[in-house]
Amino acid sequence: MQSLASASLSLLVESPEECQSRTAVAPLERMKILLQVQNPHNIKYNGTIQGLKYIWRTEGFRGLFKGNGTNCARIVPNSAVKFFSYEQASKGILHLYQQQTGNEDAQLTPVLRLGAGACAGIIAMSATYPMDMVRGRITVQTEKSPYQYRGMFHALTTVLKEEGPRALYKGWLPSVIGVVPYVGLNFAVYESLKDWLIKSRPFGLVQDSELSVTTRLACGAAAGTIGQTVAYPLDVIRRRMQMTGWSHAASVITGDGRGKVPLEYTGMIDAFRKTVRHEGFGALYKGLVPNSVKVVPSIALAFVSYEMVKDILGVEIRISD
Template identity: 85%
Template sequence: MASEDVVAKTSETAVNTIVNLAEEAKIAREGVKAPSHALLSISKSLVAGGIAGGVSRTAVAPLERLKILLQLSSLPSEVQNPHNIKYNGTIQGLKYIWKTEGLRGMFKGNGTNCARIVPNSAVKFFSYEQASKGILWLYRQQPGKEDAELTPVLRLGAGACAGIIAMSATYPMDMVRGRLTVQTEKSPRQYRGIFHALSTVLREEGPRALYKGWLPSVIGVVPYVGLNFAVYESLKDWLIKTKPLGLVSEDNEIGVITRLGCGAAAGTVGQTIAYPLDVIRRRMQMVGWKDAASVVTGDGRTKAALEYNGMVDAFRKTVRYEGFGALYKGLVPNSVKVVPSIAIAFVTYEIVKDVLGVEMRISD
């Protein structure tokens, strides 16, 4: 009997050992797969965000260039356009660019723009996902909030964080993109491309010049990107809960057209609030570019462009010399641009993530 007990205990010990070893092996396998799976998911999210940014920005590239030309049109500089004309509207401006510079002129600066917007968009979407997770986790730590969901205010905060991170990471590219976009064949300084512009600015103006206008950009990106995400996701949530006019299917799927509408509304709200800061940022970026900051007047004298001593000074001088309306120059083409651009970016991002097999969308 004793020998049977020993055999039974030995068998039980052996079985437990085998089970434990199997469990440890399983944990080890999952531990190896988890990081690689997470890395793949991160990569897919970044790729989706980059593609979304590139597609959306290229689709509206002519309007983007016209917007920048209009923002700078009142500065005393020959670099604004080939003949220093004053555009009378969006259609007239696009026609003039097409007539004088052709198709290439319509997309001038788009290569640089995409080189900036692709990583910017990738970082922005990914940062939003991570920020929203972190903010929601912190919110749920409060008593009585254990089952809380993302609210419009929390989404606004997550979007603001994402915008600041993305803007700061790619700002030098935005700075040189602005200069490449406004230069023409008659501009004294001719940047040959992105890297030539970067090296020239570094050599002639110093590293700090690459971040001129950063403060108004960061301040502007808080309401702009924050509202984009908050309005887009809140509208989608509202549609899913109310299902108005049959816009949402019974399985809570929202169609592409409806999502485009949500993105258009989000872009309109965000850019209207943040637009004056975008104008000031663009003007501050031009300060220090000596070839763009002067113009020969009618009597043959050289006239220097306005010098700004900071964001507040730029606001003050712009309103003083040109009126409050100058802060909204280029708003019409920008509105026409932003509506499809933001909509295309959001929808493209979600579609690409579906194609790549990423389970989580931004609203999840």
Template identity: 40%
Template sequence: MAISKEETVIMAKDDKPTALQTPITSSMTTSATADPDFTLRVRKYVATQTVAAFIAGGVAGAVSRTVVSPLERLKILYQVQGTGGASYTGVGASLAKMWREEGWKGFLRGNGTNCVRIVPYSAVQFSSYTVYKGMFMEAGKTELDTPRRLVAGGMAGVTSVVATYPLDICRTRLSIHTASLEALGKTGQHIKIPGMWETMIHMYKNEGGVLALYRGMIPTLAGVAPYVGLNFACYEQIREWMTPEGERGPGPFGKLACGALSGAIAQTFTYPFDLLRRRFQVNTMSGLGFKYNSIFHAISSIIRQEGLRGMYKGVVPNLLKVAPSMASSWFSYELVKDLLVTFDPDNKPI
């Protein structure tokens, strides 16, 4: 049977490309080899430890802050009110007062700005800890010892604060703007609340330029570095203790307990630094009565005027919020990160 010319060409193409076909076919083959499936490449990128930690950290920050928003705002109000005529004197009564005067919006006042701050803050913190952890990891080991965890956590805390501090100081201003503090002399009922950018621009123009947006950062760094270091070190150590033999980690309730315990320990040790941070952030607001020239001046003034207990003003609502806050933060972080790392078939959840 005779074979047509067209069939000969087809057989030749299947067997060995002709001179005319070779460049096109080779180009397509090379392109397919050099440019693998786009979706798979994206999945592999998202599944890398640093990127997964960044995304999961942002989610964890938003979840944890929204859960405890009323107590977070109440803590700030406690910290910045003066010694005379305090309007907020008890957790239950203060929450009721907040509801009565501002409604449910009062519970979430500043939370939108707080989430705008906490999402990048938490994302940078968790991802930078992952980076520093890799830098300090000894060859042949998969975990850091406690001192290295403290250092890596402290460095992650410093990195996240420097990256997002202007958002934090604006959040503080917005949280207290409508509070019925007697020292402010305002009811807050008919006053237009400025937005985050308005607050930032006002501070920049009227309170000292860029430096105004970083007021109080030194005491913040002094408190955040040990806090974040303790938080990471305590969580990972408690996590190891609570992990059943043969398992990669504790169960859901175990993770919640690890987060609550680590957060409570870290907050208790570093709370005075957090109070100093808030006082410096409102240092120039008229009527509050805070005029501190330095950290040491602030500490001596607080102890002299308010006693040693003044350094722990607001610690009760803070401890009430830290358990659900850190529990939800660590739980959502691990949940999201475990999901993301499985996007790459070669990875396993940690």
């Protein structure tokens, strides 16, 4: 019941904050996706600052926030499912671990936390993946695109009608694989850093068993940096696979060298192979800079606000429990 209460609190309290934070960094999110799928033979965006200026000049202020509405709608169920799943998975894994070791006082190890975080990420991502897929397409389309999605529901119904239900899960496999290092490392690094700081108290940073908000923010930032850097190439491949088969795509998506014909991928490995072959290894990290600017503080705030809200409202189970 406490875990259910925690998830409900996350949905009611954290989701509005998530939507506000996502809206604040929406231009960076759109810039990241455009850089990820940009045709290397038809360069429009040479970097974050130049790209944002180009969007402002060609699409106006609203262009900076294209796709943000769908992203906010996705965050509400995603956040609740993720944190609820993490606490349930942690309890289940800890119970099995205690039974296996015969030690009722055993605690979760970093590897077990990694597993619990990965389970939570996969469940949450899978539940909301169709919304993420159409959000990517809405974000990529420009004013010059030959066809326009009018919104999330129009995009969902159009993709279903023209490409079939399987199209809503294009890029799902690299997303699942990427969840393991991304969400798993986020939780594992965050919790492990907290435990280490409390037990070792380096440089006098910790005076008692409770970490300050600033210290917890630093733990969250470190977790976000490590997780997103390791998993980023899979995110690039995910976005490129989402664009395949879209006959109305603008020429901004990655092409075959002629600038208009989008590459077709037979699967994740084929997408990796073609991306590296045509554009080099560095293409797997396109858009990393704007992504880092928005992701690292976002993850840090998400962890801290979640624990603080539960403390204020008296929910005893913490993420680390």
